[in-house]
Amino acid sequence: MTSASQERDKWGSKVGFILAAAGSAIGLGNIWRFPYVTGQNGGAAFVLLYIIFVVVIGLPVMVAELTIGRTTERDTVGAFAKLAPKSLWTLVGMLGVATGVGILSYYAVIAGWTVGYFFKTLGGSFSHLMTAETSVNIFTHFVSNPAAAIGLLFVFILLTALVVMGGVSSGIERWAKILMPVLFVLLILLTLRSVTLPGAGKGLAFYLKPDFSKITIGAAGKALGQALFSLSLGMGAMITYGSYLSKKENLVIAGCYVAFFDTLIAIIAGLMTFPALFAMGLDPAGGPGLVFVVIPTIFAKMPGGDFFGAGFFLLLSVAALTSTISLLEVPVAYLVDEWKWTRKKAVLIMSALSFTLGIPSALSNGASSWLSKIPGIGTGFLDLANIVLGNYSLTLGALLISVFIGYKWGIKAAIAQNEKGGNTFYFKNVWAFLIRFVCPIAIMLIFVYIIWTKNYF
Ligand code: PHE
Secondary structure, eight states, X not given: OOOTTTSOOOOSOHHHHHHHHHHHHSSHIIIIIHHHHHHHTTTHHHHHHHHHHIIIIIHHHHHHHHHHHHHHTSOHXXXXXXXXXXXXXXXXXXXXXXXHHHHHHHHHHHHHHHHHHHHHHHTTTTTTOOOHHHHHHHHHHHHTOHHHHHHHHHXXXXXXXXXXXXXXXXXXXXXXXXXXXXXXXXXXXXHHHHHTSTTHHHHHHHHHSOOGGGOOHHHHHHHHHHHHHHTTOSSSHHXXXXXXXXXXXXXXXXXXXXHHHHHHHHHHHHHHHHHHHHHTTOOTTOOTTHHHHHHHHHHTTSTTHHHHHHHHHHHHHHHHHHHHHHHHHHHHHHHHHHSOOOHHHHHHHHHHHHXXXXXXXXXXXXXXXXXXXXXXXXXXXXXHXXXXXXXXXXXXXXXXXXXXXXXXXXXXXXXXXXXXXXXXXXXXXXXXHIIIIIHHHHHHHHHHHHHHHTOOO
C-alpha cells in the first residue's frame, strides 16, 4: 500500500499516466451519456457544438488543471491553498471534492447496470431478442428491481475502493494499461454491425447531418457540460492526477492525447448507437436507458452475439471502473494530504459515503415512484444528480478554474511552470487567450442564459 504522507506516489511511466488519465476520461460518459444527450438535443448539430467545446474550452481547462496539480503536488483543495494561501479559492477545491463524491454516487449505479448486463448477456437473455420492445421491457424490469440495483451499486463501489486502496501506480495504472485497447476493438465491431443493419441510413443522417436550427444556447449548455464530464474536468480529477505527474512530462501533449482518444471513443459510440436505434424504430430522445436498450439489439443480430455482447459489457464495466477510481481518488487524496488520514481510512469512509448517497439514485428508476419522478421537478433523482452535478457543477468548476488561472495565479506563472524542465509549451499564446477570455466569457453567457430562461433541464 502507498503511504502518501511519507513519499508521494508517482506514475510509473509517461504511457502509464496518459492511459490512466484517458482511463478516467473514457467511461460511461462516452458510451452511455454522450449518445443519449446527443439524442435528446437534436443529433449532428449537437455533436458539432460538442467538438467545438472540447477544443476551445475542454483542452485549455485540461492543461490548466494538470498544471495546477503538477505545480503543487497536492490534492485539489491543497492545490488552491498552496497557490492562493488563506483565500476563498480553496472553496473551489471543496466544490470539486463534493462533486466527486456526488458524481461517484450515481455513476456507480449506472456502472452497476453494466455489470448486471454482463451477466444477463452471458446468461443468454438477449439471444433471441427480436424487437426493440422486448429490449425495453428487459431494461425497465431490470432497473426497477431495488435489490439488484443496490446490490450492484455496492459491488461497484467495493471494486473501486479495492483498486484505490492500492495507490496510483500499482493499482490504477496497471488496470488501465491492459484493458482499454480491447474495449476499443469491440466498439469497432459493434459499430460495423450497427451501420450495416437495414434502415441504418436514417440514424447516420440524424447523427452526421447537422440541422443548424437545433443549435441553441440551451443545447450549448448541455454540449459544454457533456464535454467537461467526458474529459473529467471541472472538479479537480485532473488536478489530482496531475499531482502525481513528473516534472518532465509535456502537459500540452499529454492533454491532447487524452482529449483526442476521449472524443474519438464518444464519436464512435454515437456511430454504434444511432444507426441501430433508427433501424429498430426507437426514439433518439429516449433518455438514460438508451444504450442499454439499443446495444443488445445489435448483438442479437450478430454471429457470436452473446460472446461479443458479454465481452462488451465486461469491458464497459472496466472503462467505468477506471473512471470511478478517479472520482474516488479526488476526495481520498484530499483526506490523505490535508487531514493526514491513512489511505485505507479515507477510502473506507468515502466509499461508504458514496454508497449511501447512491441509494436514492439506485431506487429512482422505477423502484420508488417518488424518487423516479420527484414531485414538482418531474425528473428522477438520478437524472437530477446527473444534471446538477454532472453538468452544472462541473461547468461552474471550469469557470472558476479558468478565472483562477487567468486572473489570480496568473498566466505568466502557469506558463513558467509548464516550461520548467525544458518543456516546450506549444500554442501558449492561444492557450492564454482561451483560458483568460473565451472560457470565462462563454461559460458565463451560457449560465446567464440558462438562469434567464429558466431552461434548467
Ligand atoms: N469522464 C468520466 C466519463 O466520461 C466521468 C468522470 C467525470 C470522471 C468527472 C471523473 C471526473 O465516464
